[in-house]
Amino acid sequence: MSTEDLAEALRRALRDAGAPGADAPVEMLPDAGLAHSHLRLSGSGLLARLPKQSQMDLSAKDNIAYEAACFERAAASGHTPHLHGVLSPSALLPRGALLVEEIVGxxxxxxxxxxxxxxxxxxxxxxxxxxxxxxxxxxxxxxxxxxxxxxxxxxxxxxxxxxxxxxxxxxxxxxxxxxxxxxxxxxxxxxxxxxxxxxxxxxxxxxxxxxxxxxxxxxxxxxxxxxxxxxxxxxxxxxxxxxxxxxxxxxxxxxxxxxxxxxxxxxxxxxxxxxxxxxxxxxxxxxxxxxxxxxxxxxxxxxxxxxxxxxxxxxxxxxxxxxxxxxxxxxxxxxxxxxxxxxxxxxxxx
Missing domain, CATH: 3.90.1200.10 (Aminoglycoside phosphotransferase (APH), C-terminal lobe)
Incomplete structure (x- = not known):
């Protein structure tokens, strides 16, 4: 997808799911990793993590569940972002997305x-x-x-x-x-x-x-x-x-x-x-x-x-x-x- 198409797909998926940040402006962040695209839901304090692939070689459904479990298990440490939502794989977002706390620093x-x-x-x-x-x-x-x-x-x-x-x-x-x-x-x-x-x-x-x-x-x-x-x-x-x-x-x-x-x-x-x-x-x-x-x-x-x-x-x-x-x-x-x-x-x- 182009940057614009990806942002629009995320907007629609957020609204369909009634997810946090559904009405926030979407800002594509610079491409900095081989496994995910990151989009900021401006003003919401959230980032959307959209997998490009599964480094664990899992199906799209199992991969997003695995990633969510990683955030959930580590949360009590106080040294990881909080997980605020999971968008399951769909026609709009074939690999799904996680909504996580944006860490400013x-x-x-x-x-x-x-x-x-x-x-x-x-x-x-x-x-x-x-x-x-x-x-x-x-x-x-x-x-x-x-x-x-x-x-x-x-x-x-x-x-x-x-x-x-x-x-x-x-x-x-x-x-x-x-x-x-x-x-x-x-x-x-x-x-x-x-x-x-x-x-x-x-x-x-x-x-x-x-x-x-x-x-x-x-x-x-x-x-x-x-x-x-x-x-x-x-x-x-x-x-x-x-x-x-x-x-x-x-x-x-x-x-x-x-x-x-x-x-x-x-x-x-x-x-x-x-x-x-x-x-x-x-x-x-x-x-x-x-x-x-x-x-x-x-x-x-x-x-x-x-x-x-x-x-x-x-x-x-x-x-x-x-x-x-x-x-x-x-x-x-x-x-x-x-x-x-x-x-x-x-x-x-x-």
Whole structure:
């Protein structure tokens, strides 16, 4: 749809549903993400999040329900926007929409905002974990490490076509082998609600009180918090978004982990897991880059269900930025930067 058609479809869907903000002027926000379009319902304090695809490879109906559950589960943390409404998929909005609180503030500035950023996942991780029967529809695998290994493996099928140098490919495979050994351990850390998408570009520092709010929730699962910590501080995350881009020093990363540990009641439970899960999150990210490189040039899929990384779904400037980041992250220097950091953190006893 054109911008005008999308705005008009949202207006009509809001009115048909009697939803909040139905009479508000609709303003299209700049295209800043591969998975959603965002429209402001001016004067209402609400944003409409319209999926472009499902990163979970779900049907349109299941995807909007999953995203709504992510916001609902994290709300008690005080560090996420409130969910105010759900528009189910329809002829007007084939993928549906969420109506969420608009957070007024500024992008995170690193490393200065890292202490504030650390409080948001810590608050989410501190939430009580529901009984197994109450965790659906969010992912709740019997072994989160096995699921993560399988996800990395599926994405790694695209490594052969990613044009990696021999040294870079060997570094990735060495890290995969180490993670495979980690998965064979019989012990596991505590399971918590995690966002699985805690890169700095997803945080807004709220005006007035400076609280860090994690505004993008669509991939939450019951798994291990160090995956979120890694996603917040890895090079592949901190340089992803232009508005918050920064290269962290090792001392910045160590301080971030200390801030998070200071806000958790069971810090001893994470000993021996922080670096292995950091490496695992990097593997997930770098293999996703290979997958995106392979699929972004394809034509957009017909229909509204499932995953679709076609560059046709996003603004050309956004796609050019993502391509630049992917090229950097898959480059010998980009891979070496992360693997060297992992080695240093191991030596420092993190």
């Amino acid at each position: 500024r992008p995170a500035r690193l490393p200065g905002d890292l202490p504030s950023v650390a409080t948001a996942p810590a608050a989410i991780h501190a939430l009580p974990v529901p009984s197994p029967a109450e965790r659906a529809p969010l992912l709740d695998p019997s072994d989160p490490l096995t699921l993560l290994r399988e996800e990395i493996g599926r994405q790694a099928e695209h490594l052969d076509g990613a044009g990696l140098s021999t040294g870079t490919r060997k570094a990735v495979e060495r890290t995969r082998a180490a993670f495979a050994e980690c998965c064979e351990r019989t012990d596991r850390p505590p399971r918590r609600l995690i966002t699985f998408d805690a890169h700095p570009g997803n945080f807004v520092i709220r005006a007035g009180d400076g609280v860090a709010i994690l505004v993008d929730l669509e991939k939450a699962r019951y798994s291990y918090p160090p995956l979120d910590l890694a996603h917040a501080t890895l090079y592949t995350s901190t340089t992803w978004d232009l508005a918050s881009s920064a290269v962290l020093e090792i001392d910045d990363v160590l301080a971030f982990y200390r801030d998070w540990l200071a806000n958790t009641a069971d810090d001893a439970a994470w000993r021996g897991w922080l670096v292995p899960l950091r490496a695992a999150m990097w593997l997930w990210s770098v293999t996703w880059c290979a997958k995106w490189r392979a699929q972004s040039g394809l034509a957009s899929r017909a229909g509204v269900d499932g995953e679709d990384w076609s560059g046709e779904r996003s603004d050309p400037e956004l796609i050019a930025h993502v391509r630049d980041r992917v090229d950097d992250f898959l480059s010998p220097s980009g891979v070496e930067r992360v693997t060297d950091e992992l080695d240093r953190l191991t030596d420092l006893g993190l």
